Amino acid sequence: RERLFQPFSAGQSRSGSGLGLMICREIVTALGGQITLDNRMQHARVAGLDAIVRLPLASAESARTDAVRAGPDGSRTA
Structure with missing residues (x-):
């Protein structure tokens, strides 16, 4: 199994x-x-992916503020 992850x-x-x-x-x-x-089938396949991604609150807040300031045509206002 480990060989599948080797270049x-x-x-x-x-x-x-x-x-x-x-x-x-x-x-x-x-x-x-x-x-x-999962290699129960004839060919091995990726069976699962488990990842939790946490973003810093400041980054999430900044992104939300930027989205509010962006106009429908993509222009930004301060």
């Missing part, structure tokens, strides 16, 4: 960089979450 090189007949699940795991882990696999 690899695809053969010439395949496209992709072989980094998808590794990058997903890094992001989820950085956010304090966990990514799990």
